[in-house]
Amino acid sequence: MTDGTAPGSRQPETTPVADEIGDLRVIARDDPPPSGANDLIVMGAASGAILGGIGFAVGLLAGAPLGFYGAALAVGLLSLGVAVRRWITDRFPDIDAVELRPGPEPSGPIADVAPVPRRSFLGRFLAVAAGVLGLGLIAPVVSLGPAPGDALRRTAWRRGSRLVTTDGQPLSPADLSPGGVVTVWPEGAIGDETAAVILLRLSGEPVDPTNGDWVVDSTVVAYSKICTHAGCPVGLFREQDDALFCPCHQSTFDAQRGAIPTFGPTARALPQLPLGVDDEGNLVALGDFTEQVGPAFG
Amino acid sequence: MTPLFALLWDTLDDRLKLRAPGRKVANKVFPHHWSFLLGEIALISFVILVLTGIFLTMFYRPSIDPVVYSGANELFGGRRLPAAFESIVRLTYDVPGGLLFRRIHRAAAHLFIATVILHLLRIILTGAFRKPREINYHLGVVLLLLAFALGFTGYSLPYDALAGTGIRIAYTELLSTPYIGDRLAFWIFGGEFPTGDVIPRFFVFHVLLLPGLIIGAISAHLGLVARQRHTQFPRVGIDGHRWIVGKPLWPSQFAESATLLLWVGGVLVASAVLVPWADIVLQGPYRPGEVGNNAQPDWYLFWLEGALRLFPPIEFSVLGMTVSGPFFAGAVMPTLVIALLVVYPFVERRVYGLEGEWHVLQNPLDIPLRAAFLIGTFGFLLLLSAGATNDILSRLWGVPIETLTWVFRILALVGPPLGAVGIFAYSKRRLAAKGQTVASVER
Numbered sequence A: 001m002t003d004g005t006a007p008g009s010r011q012p013e014t015t016p017v018a019d020e021i022g023d024l025r026v027i028a029r030d031d032p033p034p035s036g037a038n039d040l041i042v043m044g045a046a047s048g049a050i051l052g053g054i055g056f057a058v059g060l061l062a063g064a065p066l067g068f069y070g071a072a073l074a075v076g077l078l079s080l081g082v083a084v085r086r087w088i089t090d091r092f093p094d095i096d097a098v099e100l101r102p103g104p105e106p107s108g109p110i111a112d113v114a115p116v117p118r119r120s121f122l123g124r125f126l127a128v129a130a131g132v133l134g135l136g137l138i139a140p141v142v143s144l145g146p147a148p149g150d151a152l153r154r155t156a157w158r159r160g161s162r163l164v165t166t167d168g169q170p171l172s173p174a175d176l177s178p179g180g181v182v183t184v185w186p187e188g189a190i191g192d193e194t195a196a197v198i199l200l201r202l203s204g205e206p207v208d209p210t211n212g213d214w215v216v217d218s219t220v221v222a223y224s225k226i227c228t229h230a231g232c233p234v235g236l237f238r239e240q241d242d243a244l245f246c247p248c249h250q251s252t253f254d255a256q257r258g259a260i261p262t263f264g265p266t267a268r269a270l271p272q273l274p275l276g277v278d279d280e281g282n283l284v285a286l287g288d289f290t291e292q293v294g295p296a297f298g
Numbered sequence B: 001m002t003p004l005f006a007l008l009w010d011t012l013d014d015r016l017k018l019r020a021p022g023r024k025v026a027n028k029v030f031p032h033h034w035s036f037l038l039g040e041i042a043l044i045s046f047v048i049l050v051l052t053g054i055f056l057t058m059f060y061r062p063s064i065d066p067v068v069y070s071g072a073n074e075l076f077g078g079r080r081l082p083a084a085f086e087s088i089v090r091l092t093y094d095v096p097g098g099l100l101f102r103r104i105h106r107a108a109a110h111l112f113i114a115t116v117i118l119h120l121l122r123i124i125l126t127g128a129f130r131k132p133r134e135i136n137y138h139l140g141v142v143l144l145l146l147a148f149a150l151g152f153t154g155y156s157l158p159y160d161a162l163a164g165t166g167i168r169i170a171y172t173e174l175l176s177t178p179y180i181g182d183r184l185a186f187w188i189f190g191g192e193f194p195t196g197d198v199i200p201r202f203f204v205f206h207v208l209l210l211p212g213l214i215i216g217a218i219s220a221h222l223g224l225v226a227r228q229r230h231t232q233f234p235r236v237g238i239d240g241h242r243w244i245v246g247k248p249l250w251p252s253q254f255a256e257s258a259t260l261l262l263w264v265g266g267v268l269v270a271s272a273v274l275v276p277w278a279d280i281v282l283q284g285p286y287r288p289g290e291v292g293n294n295a296q297p298d299w300y301l302f303w304l305e306g307a308l309r310l311f312p313p314i315e316f317s318v319l320g321m322t323v324s325g326p327f328f329a330g331a332v333m334p335t336l337v338i339a340l341l342v343v344y345p346f347v348e349r350r351v352y353g354l355e356g357e358w359h360v361l362q363n364p365l366d367i368p369l370r371a372a373f374l375i376g377t378f379g380f381l382l383l384l385s386a387g388a389t390n391d392i393l394s395r396l397w398g399v400p401i402e403t404l405t406w407v408f409r410i411l412a413l414v415g416p417p418l419g420a421v422g423i424f425a426y427s428k429r430r431l432a433a434k435g436q437t438v439a440s441v442e443r
C-alpha cells in the first residue's frame, strides 16, 4: 500500500527478493533433475495423442459408433495434455517470483491540451441534443411486435364453434365415459394455444361456482386448458376427486367447483367454456370465454 | 527453436518490435491457487461452446414451420415436425459426429455456468471484490446474467416439449410486468405466443447477440485482471499489498493453461461419450397444449422455478395494473437478489468503515457480515432450488406434495435468516477469541 490509507498496520517493509533472472525477481527456484522416465512419459503420452487423433478421424469417417471415435478424441486430448505438461516441466525450472504491485499514479491532467474559456451552456446543450437523438433511436422497438389490443382477452372460440379433438374429430356428449378427459379445440383453430380446452365428464354433478347453464348432460364440462399461473397446459386429471392438476408448479383445480384452485401457486380458477350441443348432437361453444384465459398480465 | 520458427519470429520482430513487450508479458507474475482456475475453466468452456456451436449452427434451422423428416431415425421418420426440431433430429441421427458435438456442447454449457457460479463464490468468499476490483466484480455480475441468458436461449432452440414449456413460462414472466407487460412480451416474441418469430429471434440471441456481448465482456474482464493484477492469498513474510507473489506467465502459467484446456476438453468429450447430455429430443417436439410430466428447466434456473412453485397464490389489481405471483417470484425476487449482489461490496466497506485498497484474500469467517451475506443469500437460493424438485421428492419419499411445498415455503423463509444470524454470531465470537477486529485481520 502506498498511501496513508493502508488498512491496519503492515509487516515491516522487507524486499523479499532472493535472486534475479533477467527482469524476474526470483524468491524460489526448483530445477528439474534429469530424468529418463520423463522422456518415456512424454513419448508415451504423445503417441497416445497421435493414436487418439487418428482413431477419431478414421472412426468418424468410417462410420464407427460414437463411443469409439468419441473415446478416441477424449484419449487424444487428455494424453496431449499430459505430454505438454511433462515436456514443459522437465525443460524449465519451476520459479516463484515477486513483482511490485502498480504504484500510485503520477499527478497532472490526462491530456495536455486544455480548452480555452467558453460559455458552459453550449456543452450542456450538446449533451441534451445527443440524449434526445439517442432516445429517438429507441422508436424502432415498437416495430418488433404488433400492438396487443385485446388479443390477450379473446380466444378463437365463437358462438357455435364445434369442439374438435387434435385430430379434428367433432364430439358428442356420449363420446365421454365417466372420468373421460380429452383436449379439444375450436374447429379450424387446432393448436391455437390460448384456445386449448380440456373437456371432462365428472364423476358427480358439478356445484357452485360452476355455471350450470354451461354443463351438458349433467356432468360434462369444459375448462380452459391454459393454467392461470404461468400458462402451462393443465394436463392431468385425477378422477377420484375430479381434480385438474398442472404439472409445471402443481396448481390443483377442483373441476366440480368451477375449477377453483385448491392448492399451488395460482390464485385464479380456470375459465369455464360456455358449452352446449348443436342440432346434430355435437358439442359446441355458446360463445368465447367470459373471463380472461391464461396467466394475468400487467 | 527450429530454424523456420526462428526466421518467422525474426521477421515479425523486425517489423513489429515484439521483443520488449513480449518479454514483459512473459515475465508477468501471476499468483497461484487452485481456486483461481475456476474463472479459467469458465473461459475454456466458453471457447469449447463457441467451437462446437459453430458446427451445430451449420445444420440448425431456426424456424417452427412444419417439415417432414426423412432421415434414418425410425421414431420420427415420415413425421411432420417443426423445422427446428427436425434439424436437431437430423443432426443427431444423420450427421456423423452430430450427436457427439451436441453432447459436448450441452456438457460444456453445464460446466460453463457451474464454473461461473463457483468463480463468483470464490470471489465473494475470499473478498476479491474489494476495492479496487469492484468494477470487475460488477462486470462479472453482468457476465453471470449473460451466461444465464445464453443457457436459456440454447435450451429453447430444439423446440422440444421442454423447450416450448420453458419459453411459455418466460413469455408469462414478460406479460406479468406491470403496465407494459403485454407490449413487452409482444415486442420480444413478435406477437401472441407461440409466434413463428420466437425461434428465429432466440436463435439470433443465442448465436450472435449474447456470444458477442459475452466475448466483449470477457475481454474487458480479463483486461481489468491484467491491469489491476490478481489478488493472492496471504504468505508469511511478504506484504501482499505491495508485492505480487506467483509464477511467471512463461513457462509456468502457460503450461498450466495449456494442460487445463486440453484436459477440460478431454473430460468434456469423455463425458459426452458416457452421458447422454443432449438426448432429450426423444421426448418429442413441442405442441401447444401438451406438456410432459417432468416439466423442469436446467438446474441453474431451479431457483426461479422453485420460487414460482413456492410463492403463495396472490393476484390483485391496484392503480390499473394486475400484480400476480409470477411477477413477484420471477421478476421482483431475482431483481432483489441481483441488487444485493451488486451493492454488497459497498455495504461491507461502509459498515466496517474500510478505506484503501486490498489485494490479499481472506477467510470469510474473518468478516462476520460477509459470512452472513453468503449463508443468507446462497442458502435462500439453494432452498428455492430444492423447492423446484418438490414433485420428484414427493414421489420419491411418498410425502404428499402439499406437505412438501409447505415445508419448503417455511424453510426458505426461516432457514436463511437463521443461518445468517448464526454464522454472524459465530464469526464475531471467533474474531473476539483471537483478539482481532475486522479492520485488523489483514495484518
Ligand code: HEM
Binding pocket: B035, B036, B037, B038, B039, B040, B042, B043, B046, B116, B119, B120, B123, B128, B129, B133, B136, B137, B138, B139, B140, B141, B143, B144, B147, B218, B221, B225, B229, B230, B231, B232
Ligand atoms: C463468463 C464468465 C466469466 C469468466 C470467463 C471469468 C473469467 C475470469 C478469469 C479467467 C479470471 C482470472 C482468474 C481467476 O481469478 O479466476 C477472473 C477474475 C475475476 N473475476 Fe471473473 N469470470 C467470469 C465471471 C465472473 C463473475 C460472475 C464474477 C463475480 C460477480 C467475476 C469476478 C471476477 C473478479 C473480481 C476477478 C478478479 C479476481 C482477483 O483478482 O482475485 N467474474 N475472471
Ligand code: FES
Binding pocket: A227, A228, A229, A230, A231, A232, A246, A247, A248, A249, A250, A251, A264, A265, A266
Ligand atoms: S403453470 Fe400451472 S402451476 Fe404454474
